[in-house]
Amino acid sequence: MADKPSIPKGTRDFSPLEMARRNHIFDTIRRIFKVHGFLPIETPAMENLSTLMGKYGDEGDKLLFKILNSGDFKSKLSPEELSETPAGRLGTKISEKGLRYDLTVPFARYVVQHRNEIDFPFKRYQIQPVWRADRPQRGRYREFYQCDVDVIGSNSLLNEFELIQIIDEVFQALSLKVVIKLNNRKVLAGCAEVIGAPEQMIDITVAIDKLEKIGLEKVLAELVQKGLSPDSVTKLEPLLKMEGSTAEKLIFLAGFLEGSELGMAGLQEVRTLLAYVEADPLGSEVELDLTLARGLNYYTGSILEVKSAEYAIGSICGGGRYDDLTGIFGLEGVSGVGVSFGADRIYDVLLQLERFPQRGDLDTRLLFVNFGEAEVKHIIPILGRLRKSGIASELYPDQTKMKKQMNYANNRKIPFVALLGEQEIADGMITLKDMETGMQERLTPEQLVERISSAK
RNA sequence: GUGGAUGUAGCUCAGUUGGUUAGAGUGCUGGAUUGUGGUUCCAGAGGUCGCCGGUUCGAACCCGGUCUUCCACCCCA
Known part of the structure; x- marks a missing residue:
């Protein structure tokens, strides 16, 4: 093989x-x-x-x-x-x-x-x-x-x-349930500017991003290794230790970013955006997260990220x-x-x-059992009528044992099976079986459409 | 790109120190039940044990390589 x-x-x-x-x-x-x-x-x-x-x-x-x-x-x-x-x-x-x-x-x-x-x-x-x-x-x-x-x-x-x-x-x-995390590239750039290392904004943001994973000490060590001066690291430390609610973070940043025009502009953007959000509160949580750096290098202002809560x-x-x-x-x-x-x-x-x-709207609602050629001819027009009414319905294509056909309906989770055999042809009715309850009822084609439609 | 696991029936997994015809559950097919599925009982089909090579009298099992999937980095959705 x-x-x-x-x-x-x-x-x-x-x-x-x-x-x-x-x-x-x-x-x-x-x-x-x-x-x-x-x-x-x-x-x-x-x-x-x-x-x-x-x-x-x-x-x-x-x-x-x-x-x-x-x-x-x-x-x-x-x-x-x-x-x-x-x-x-x-x-x-x-x-x-x-x-x-x-x-x-x-x-x-x-x-x-x-x-x-x-x-x-x-x-x-x-x-x-x-x-x-x-x-x-x-x-x-x-x-x-x-x-x-x-x-x-x-x-x-x-x-x-x-x-x-x-x-x-x-x-x-x-x-x-999700948490929408918000940050601003200008704020990050401002932070880099304030600590005297504007060139290393990327290194700093990547390091900040790892804060949760590897902890403060390792982040600081990594920054030193990346060539950040001890003076800059010292200045950065309070930012890394920043805690509290979004409102408290904003107050802290207002002080921290003083002297950086870019940083203050970014901060103002964040404030404006959060004010919009407050005007019509969301179902999801929105938080300012400075550790959100995002790798792509083309972002210049707001940065967004969503995580499952x-x-x-x-x-x-x-x-x-x-x-x-x-x-x-x-x-x-x-x-x-x-x-x-x-x-x-x-x-x-x-x-x-x-x-x-549980189930989609397009799943088959009704299956006609195939009893043979003569019966099929009676089923075809009824099937057409059901479909025009928007009811997803099928006719089993082969004349096989009923057990097999019922099994197909069962496995496909088709909720209704219609039987149209010799007896039904004789009195113009259709036997409808509810696969969940096992109950059967005899209906006219009109009643059948009505019955399936209302069962949705 | 770096490091670590994994791979046996359609699916989920067993498999004794390497020893004849490799197992279970589930699913599938047929029957009990010739116009009735889901439960039960009986029977059957289905696998060159990821692939290639090596060690051995003998490999699903040991060794090497390779591919897959998964995990940790890196990065990201």
């Missing part, structure tokens, strides 16, 4: 049950995006490598899936180039395309490319798979879906506020404001803000917490 067929590492097949559950997530998210006036777009699975490279940092570049050029891709290369070790740079010479790594960069490309057709501010949503050559783990796949909403061409913090509302509405609709799996939604993104593609001064829902992780959380709805 040949080797069993398989799929690439980190990819998955989805069964009908899994698809029903995934669609529950996608439908919920899409519905809420639409209600907020966002419009859908799609972009190709593959982009030019020049569009993708350098947008996600060195780490990100390594995680890009590259597509080998078609044809004789090595004909133009010299023997020296071909035998080069390590083969790192060779990759970009034999490949010009790559699979998209996220939806934000392709969106930025889209905006720049179609700038003359777009009405700004442009509110778009996009639900598509992305690919990363990462090492798979729980909640981490090489092919996974992102559900992005972005507003581009508006500086207003009302956009951030709307995204927070969307997050809240989505997770309420999915019955998940009930199940630890990393962030299930994240995003922020990026002032400079379209600048990379030659369109300056267009600010955007957006978030991305991680459908696959949300799936894992819902599954773990058993929060998926």
